[in-house]
Amino acid sequence: MAHIQASVYTSHVPAIGAALDLGKTGEAYWQPLFAGYEFSKKWIQENPPDVIFLVYNDHATAFSLDFIPTFAIGTAAEFVPADEGWGPRPVPMVKGHPELAAHIAQSVIQQDFDLTIVNKMDVDHGLTVPLSLMYGQPQAWPAPVIPFAVNVVQYPVPSGLRCLNLGKAIRKAVESFDQDLKVQIWGTGGMSHQLQGPRAGLINKEFDNAFLDRLVSDPEGLARVPHIDYVREAGSEGIELVMWLIARGAMGDLAGGPAPRLKHRFYHVPASNTAVGHMILEEG
Numbered sequence: 520m521a522h523i524q525a526s527v528y529t530s531h532v533p534a535i536g537a538a539l540d541l542g543k544t545g546e547a548y549w550q551p552l553f554a555g556y557e558f559s560k561k562w563i564q565e566n567p568p569d570v571i572f573l574v575y576n577d578h579a580t581a582f583s584l585d586f587i588p589t590f591a592i593g594t595a596a597e598f599v600p601a602d603e604g605w606g607p608r609p610v611p612m613v614k615g616h617p618e619l620a621a622h623i624a625q626s627v628i629q630q631d632f633d634l635t636i637v638n639k640m641d642v643d644h645g646l647t648v649p650l651s652l653m654y655g656q657p658q659a660w661p662a663p664v665i666p667f668a669v670n671v672v673q674y675p676v677p678s679g680l681r682c683l684n685l686g687k688a689i690r691k692a693v694e695s696f697d698q699d700l701k702v703q704i705w706g707t708g709g710m711s712h713q714l715q716g717p718r719a720g721l722i723n724k725e726f727d728n729a730f731l732d733r734l735v736s737d738p739e740g741l742a743r744v745p746h747i748d749y750v751r752e753a754g755s756e757g758i759e760l761v762m763w764l765i766a767r768g769a770m771g772d773l774a775g776g777p778a779p780r781l782k783h784r785f786y787h788v789p790a791s792n793t794a795v796g797h798m799i800l801e802e803g
């Protein structure tokens with residue numbers, strides 16, 4: 520049977536992708552940021568997943584105000600890196616896992632979460648930047664990826680509690696898949712940032728670090744934080760953090776198993792307009 524091996528959490532700032540693609544990782548501005556992922560790049564070589572279930576948000580690339588799916592699962596065999604205005608990032612094509620994706624869609628929809636099934640979509644920085652941070656610049660991504668897009672752009676957005684419970688349903692779906700696969704679930708986006716209006720540039724280190732603390736020790740309590748608190752405390756784009764609760768909800772302690780092992784935690788300000796948070800939790 521398939522099983523959840525670990526969860527990985529990271530911000531997905533587009534300028535990080537540009538820094539990598541343009542060979543700027545050694546520059547003084549970027550060096551401390553990339554240093555925080557050195558552990559993770561080694562860790563993933565030592566703990567390779569068979570499949571990555573990657574929770575992210577689309578930034579009006581595949582979707583627009585014409586279609587606003589709350590939760591969308593990518594069931595295609597491959598996903599093309601999107602052109603977000605400067606040409607597609609020079610990163611490999613993303614291979615999917617249609618069989619596991621279709622199984623998760625079936626199982627999770629039958630557990631009463633209405634997913635939109637997407638058989639064709641391009642993937643933007645929300646998905647490719649986390650892959651770059653964890654794998655660097657390989658010729659091909661080492662694992663297939665199931666893209667899972669969450670609407671955190673256009674209100675109404677899903678609650679933290681719904682996201683946590685969805686993660687629990689995804690765990691059940693993975694565990695009922697009849698192939699021996701190690702699955703990592705990644706939650707991306709955040710941390711505090713606001714890209715527009717008078718509060719543009721907002722960073723809240725206290726909020727971010729309390730979120731990281733509670734994500735490990737009190738996910739059920741954290742899931743009850745209302746939207747308005749994210750927006751007020753972490754900025755309009757800080758709401759992306761609810762996506763981390765999907766990954767956290769899939770960890771075994773919330774299904775009666777042992778507490779996860781914290782393998783790595785990193786926090787850095789700033790990357791462009793954003794506070795970068797990163798964490799790795801292994802199954803206990």
Ligand SMILES: O=C(O)c1ccc(O)c(O)c1
Binds near residue numbers: 531793
């Ligand atoms: O900090 C930034 O510049 C920035 C821009 C776009 C995003 O989607 C984001 O998450 C961060």
